[in-house]
Amino acid sequence: MFIDRAKITVKAGDGGHGMSSFRREKFVPKGGPSGGDGGRGGDIVLVVDSNINTLVDFRYKRKFAADNGVNGQTKNMHGRNANSLVIKVPPGTIVKDELTGDLLADLTAEGQEAVIAHGGRGGRGNARFVNSVHRAPTFAEQGEPGEDRSLLLELKLLADVGLVGYPSVGKSSIISKVSAAKPEIAAYHFTTLSPVLGVVSLAEGKSFVLADIPGLIEGAHEGVGLGHDFLRHIERTRIIIHVLDVSGLEGRDPLEDYHKINNELTLYSERLAKRPQIIAANKMDLPEAQENYNRIVEFMEKEKREVYPVSAATGEGLEKLMWRTMQLLEEYVEEPEQEAEKKIYEAKPEPEFMISRDDDGAFVVKGKEIEKVVAMINFDNDEGTRRFQAIWRRMGIEEALKERGIQEGDTVRIRHMEFEFKL
Structure with missing residues (x-):
């Protein structure tokens, strides 16, 4: 059976959570923070294997997920990084992002690799937040989510x-x-x-x-x-x-x-x-x-x-x-590549965040940086919540919401989290 097109979804591993802990040793009455960092999540890597000549295997397995990084431990022990998940494809495979249609990779040579989704960074343990003012932080970051995307694989034969x-x-x-x-x-x-x-x-x-x-x-x-x-x-x-x-x-x-x-x-x-x-x-x-x-x-x-x-x-x-x-x-x-076939990318600064309204009236804040912050904050920890509030104000989100007419008690939605706005 010859299969020359396939659609798959990939999910890179999430970073491991940072640890919040303190030294508890005999004769060390005031042991400091000792929480280690979480490990990095595994990447999704496509690799060319000349022993494969069709995309038929992707008819039976369409979802691929890499392992998450290991959580940090006490005594400043860092979690282990996860291994990358390697997916073998035949030579001549073109990889496109289904959502945007962008060409991500053109894989032609034996052993050629392309990291198609990056694993999340491991969260920092509380030992990383010690400074001259804050000597005993209880706050530790959660792991950053790994990238996920839908891919279109297309095979073009490598014939002379x-x-x-x-x-x-x-x-x-x-x-x-x-x-x-x-x-x-x-x-x-x-x-x-x-x-x-x-x-x-x-x-x-x-x-x-x-x-x-x-x-x-x-x-x-x-x-x-x-x-x-x-x-x-x-x-x-x-x-x-x-x-x-x-x-x-x-x-x-x-x-x-x-x-x-x-x-x-x-x-x-x-x-x-x-x-x-x-x-x-x-x-x-x-x-x-x-x-x-x-x-x-x-x-x-x-x-x-x-x-x-x-x-x-x-x-x-x-x-x-x-x-x-x-x-x-x-x-x-x-043949030299024609100018018309070259894709030209212009560097355009992305806004730090964008605000919109949902059908239910909630204010929705979107932006790579703020969404990453929300994903990595442990809101069950009071210090974590205060840290988020400081970042929220520093980025100017509170002032921007006020300009959009937000009122006390209105809902603010960032990623999967909802907050009640208070003046």
Whole structure:
């Protein structure tokens, strides 16, 4: 089964809580604070493994969560950091944030890693809050929550050469002749519903990966049929072999097929349409092929495209075609990235917090910093509550709420916590 798209949710580990404790030892009548820090939560890391070639495993497991950091202990003992959770993906995997659509990683090389969600920082123990004024703090931080996000995984095949053409022109037969790949072959359209990879070995050190891309049809660039699913896999190929059925036995004109397929490639991606393209004139073993072949050669001379007469049934001409493909690969120069395809990020200062109103009239305060503070404060501790109040005022949230018209007794909601406002 070939699966080339998947949706998963990941949750990095929360940081361990800091400890609030004091030394209790014989002959040490006034032992000071001794609470240790919590450990850091585990990250979520995607790693490329070339032994995997589909995303099928993500059909059965869609949720991944890393371990939390260990809580701090007495005697200034810090909690252990959690190990990262490693998720293996096949080479060619693109990772996007489902919410924003942002590209997070493009994983192509064996062993390549991407930290996709960071674990939370461990909370500080009360020993970290000692100063010249406050000699015996009882307050300790809770662990910072780890990041969580929904991801879209998309697989684009890492093939050097792509076979394209209308259904039933003989692509599967060609790849089965020139490589060890064994695609399903039958005399009806869309026998191949999944891309098939094969390694073409011509001589020692002379080999490349060939992909049999399932048949494209008119409207593929708009997703007609399985258009987007198929076109996605051609994007990484460096050379395109365009297979034409020169026999015309199916009642189609091979030159019309040629124009329609190239139009789909252009509409999907102009860069893709500009890749080097060789014409494989297939089914030359049939008597009807010669007349069409002469027309094709005459036309392709104007297009400056090379035409190779081949027969997938007998194997005639395939070796010459593969050697020419190998030569073009060796001569291929990587295209420079186009400016239009580069994503430009501008540094924009984020507001410290934003205030809005919920349907029930509550004032909702949002902001990365204040939400992190609320998550890490232990409100059961009086010192923790006073610390929050000091941060609240220092950030200017109280004054901002007054400007928005808050009244005594109104509800203020930050993250999962609710507070009653008092003047």
